[in-house]
Amino acid sequence: MSRSSHLGQSFDAETVAAQLFDDIAAFSPDTAGISRPAFSKTETKTLKYLEDYARGQGLSVQYDAGQNAVFSLPDDADASKYMLVGSHVDSVPNGGNFDGLAGVIAGLLCLARARHAGIRFAKPVKVIAMRAEESAWFGPCYIASKALLGKLDEDELQSVHKGDGRSLSSHMSDIGINMNQVHQHRPLIDPDSIESYIELHIEQGPLLVEKDMPAAVVSGIRGNIRHKRIRCVGEAGHSGAVPRAYRKDPVLAMADLLTRLDESWLTILQKGEDLVLTAGMVETDRERHALTRIPDLVDFSLDLRSQSAEALNDVRSLLMQEIRSVERERGVTFQLDKELHTAPALCNKQMVEGLSASMAHVRQEPFTMPSGGGHDAAVFANAGIPSAMVFVRNRNGSHNPDEAMEIPDLIAGTDIIFNYLTEVVQ
Ligand SMILES: [Zn+2]
Numbered sequence: 001m002s003r004s005s006h007l008g009q010s011f012d013a014e015t016v017a018a019q020l021f022d023d024i025a026a027f028s029p030d031t032a033g034i035s036r037p038a039f040s041k042t043e044t045k046t047l048k049y050l051e052d053y054a055r056g057q058g059l060s061v062q063y064d065a066g067q068n069a070v071f072s073l074p075d076d077a078d079a080s081k082y083m084l085v086g087s088h089v090d091s092v093p094n095g096g097n098f099d100g101l102a103g104v105i106a107g108l109l110c111l112a113r114a115r116h117a118g119i120r121f122a123k124p125v126k127v128i129a130m131r132a133e134e135s136a137w138f139g140p141c142y143i144a145s146k147a148l149l150g151k152l153d154e155d156e157l158q159s160v161h162k163g164d165g166r167s168l169s170s171h172m173s174d175i176g177i178n179m180n181q182v183h184q185h186r187p188l189i190d191p192d193s194i195e196s197y198i199e200l201h202i203e204q205g206p207l208l209v210e211k212d213m214p215a216a217v218v219s220g221i222r223g224n225i226r227h228k229r230i231r232c233v234g235e236a237g238h239s240g241a242v243p244r245a246y247r248k249d250p251v252l253a254m255a256d257l258l259t260r261l262d263e264s265w266l267t268i269l270q271k272g273e274d275l276v277l278t279a280g281m282v283e284t285d286r287e288r289h290a291l292t293r294i295p296d297l298v299d300f301s302l303d304l305r306s307q308s309a310e311a312l313n314d315v316r317s318l319l320m321q322e323i324r325s326v327e328r329e330r331g332v333t334f335q336l337d338k339e340l341h342t343a344p345a346l347c348n349k350q351m352v353e354g355l356s357a358s359m360a361h362v363r364q365e366p367f368t369m370p371s372g373g374g375h376d377a378a379v380f381a382n383a384g385i386p387s388a389m390v391f392v393r394n395r396n397g398s399h400n401p402d403e404a405m406e407i408p409d410l411i412a413g414t415d416i417i418f419n420y421l422t423e424v425v426q
Pocket of ligand 1: 088133375
């Protein structure tokens with residue numbers, strides 16, 4: 001899709017994309033990186049800016065009942081069934097410019113490229129720029145896509161903004177969303193009109209950088225089982241005075257448990273199953289802990305993720321089994337808080353195959369990988385809409401000012417989607 005590509009020669013996608021990112025970054029700066037809060041004026045301004053660009057390209061622009069901007073070729077504006085391409089424009093506080101926005105700009109580039117080349121897609125295409133995906137502002141994630149599909153629950157609607165303390169419901173009402181429908185869990189759009197959903201997103205891990213590949217097709221979005229706090233309780237003692245056989249050391253018990261889980265993780269991977277496991281927070285009691293004291297307790301978090309619901313269930317059973325065994329052997333007890341659970345979302349198999357075929361058509365080596373982070377695509381997929389994703393290489397992870405996606409890589413990812421929409425879909 002750069003100057004050298006065979007279609008749309010008058011359209012320089014790299015220059016256009018760079019300009020769009022720069023202009024939007026310029027009006028969403030923060031002390032570090034950028035901030036585009038969910039349902040904020042900056043978010044609305046971003047949609048308006050994209051609207052102006054799209055109109056300048058002769059594209060149609062509409063706002064849906066969730067106040068998201070929807071773009072299309074003029075001929076597709078009233079299509080009753082369409083392929084939806086998009087992502088979100090909000091960001092976390094002090095975030096990077098690419099998480100979310102890259103997917104919206106990729107969609108717009110597909111439309112602009114088709115417009116310049118005077119070609120139609122195989123089926124009508126609409127591009128959506130959604131609001132409010134990030135959980136950083138209110139707590140719940142995927143707010144716009146859940147609202148569109150009637151999936152926002154009452155607890156989520158009553159969650160409050162981290163800045164002004166007002167409810168999500170009132171923020172949504174402020175920008176003109178009919179909240180009666182949302183509270184009644186009635187979809188704001190007809191889900192049957194969406195034939196499929198495709199989202200391009202920056203990769204939030206290091207795989208594509210390490211593999212030296214610009215883009216990949218996503219096989220599925222990992223679900224998770226989470227415990228914010230597991231407490232292991234043992235017995236305090238003097239670090240010099242208590243012999244090993246008499247100790248009930250909760251830190252060693254936790255380490256033992258995590259080592260057992262780590263060993264099983266390896267076995268699970270060797271069987272070809274998908275799993276990642278993290279204990280990101282570990283803490284002994286700050287008031288009482290000391291260099292010379294066997295602690296009486298340790299708290300730690302556990303985040304288990306997999307593309308497979310079955311693998312998650314297996315790991316849950318394994319966790320309980322190992323906990324009982326460590327308790328017996330080390331004289332400690334584990335207390336688990338309430339489990340938080342999100343189901344995995346598989347990408348549609350045919351779409352994954354089609355996008356992989358597109359990768360080959362645009363002379364990229366087909367490659368699929370799971371998504372570790374959650375995305376709006378999971379909401380569409382779990383609502384029964386065939387969904388798929390394309391990842392673009394990005395350094396330094398996401399949700400921080402150092403996100404580093406290169407524009408040529410975005411174009412490589414966009415090429416895959418453009419080829420899919422024009423040549424692969426029937
Ligand atoms: Zn995102």
